[in-house]
Amino acid sequence: MKVLILESELHHCRSRVFDINKHFPDADIDYSGNFCLKKNISFFLQYDLIVSTVYTSPTSNYIVSKCRQLGIKTLLLSDGIIEWENLYNNQFLLQKRMKLYSPVYHEYFAVMGKLEGIYFETINTIKCVSFTPSRVGVDKFKDKEVMNTRFDFLLTSANRIYLNEKEKIESFEIYINIFKTLCDMDVSFKIRIFDEDLINEFRQIKADILNDIDSTFEDCISNVSGVLTGPSSIVFPAMYRNIAVAQILYRNSPVFTQTGWYVNSINSLRDTLESMLEPDRERLAFQHSVLVDHIESKSLTEQLNFDENKIPIYNEKDFFSSKYVFNLEPYFRYVDDFLKLYSPKAFVKWWKKVISKYR
Known part of the structure; x- marks a missing residue:
């Protein structure tokens, strides 16, 4: 199985959302899919699964929406427990006129707990799978x-x-x-x-x-x-x-x-x-x-259905946006992850205050 992670490997070293051996055993993993926004259809069709963890990324959601129409499996990973106020009263998201995980653009959504899965399947046209993020630390x-x-x-x-x-x-x-x-x-x-x-x-x-x-x-x-x-x-x-x-x-x-x-x-x-x-x-x-x-018994790949065939419905030239449009989001996120992972704590604290004003 070939899996494309939309975020960078650096991001996942910092966030610790999933473990490759536990959640994607025997999979061939590539990272930084968000840097491949301009790639043509054939690039994405080589993958069996597209995975992302940052719901608020416009680049990720754009790629996911297009790949779903190609018949490629897409999976969103939650990074912890589902907290109601964070879903519907998060001030950062409200300013962007967004609600967390509503809607979910992916075909599959990995969450902790059966109740959470039933809830998101009720408000979205998706399938939920069981998932315990590595950062939970159990x-x-x-x-x-x-x-x-x-x-x-x-x-x-x-x-x-x-x-x-x-x-x-x-x-x-x-x-x-x-x-x-x-x-x-x-x-x-x-x-x-x-x-x-x-x-x-x-x-x-x-x-x-x-x-x-x-x-x-x-x-x-x-x-x-x-x-x-x-x-x-x-x-x-x-x-x-x-x-x-x-x-x-x-x-x-x-x-x-x-x-x-x-x-x-x-x-x-x-x-x-x-x-x-x-x-x-x-x-x-x-x-x-x-x-x-809240602890999954099967790997993520065991819970997904890969029986359906991929059917491209887009022309190559129409798949992604114009080559003259340059997307800075993946580059900014990479710099942000690098600074948060490798900088001294005092600098990271200052940096978080700075970017909170502009995000």
Whole structure:
């Protein structure tokens, strides 16, 4: 089987969405398909499958739309859990008058979880397949020894926990409430928070709190017995280690990924935390069932149907845009990936702020 990945190999070294040997076994892989926008029909017909991961790339979606009309299989890979607000209230996408994964231009969409697959098949004319992104990190935890617990809880979040100022106020309120309650209880805990404003709020309450951001997440949770986090892919490696996991909910929106415990603005926070200290076997079993539902049992290529023949319906001269139109997007993305992968952390932080103004 011959597979064309539309993004560069450099991008996938940085993003770690898929593993070639696990997800595309025995496949002949080529990268940087987006640089081949001007290629003729015969170039794309040599491939059995076209794969992309960046939904917001106009170049990728253009190539995918054309290749679908040639009968070439196309596959979009999600890079983590599906989060409702990120689908429909992402400010970056709203400015572009877009919704994440709506519509999906590909024939196949690889997602975590059966519920997610059913949902996207309902709102799109596509077929969903089961997929666990490599960046979720579950495979790292196989055969790992559990270290002695030093902390009862880890309070953490995704890198960015809010989408606008209103949500910032609401999310900070519940996070600060959790932090205060942990301080009042006779428990040990640490945090893993990247938002500087939230860290400053915490340190006004407990100045010497340990913010464990320099270790890997694998090492960070190796010595905790409970994890409190907003909806994020990090729930999976925590559940894999049989750690009690509570999702922090501060949005009135559907939740695709379940955990054994929840924290919101109305439930008894102390009761929830005490329940996590001595977790019920039944709740841990529920978490395990969620984990199993989100881990694929077959490779991606095993789940696709390659029986249909490729039938070109375009003339060579009409397939892609004029040779006088020069597409800069793949080049910019390559430079962006290179800087984020190889530059010092301080520069990467500055660079992200710069490009956020122009993307």
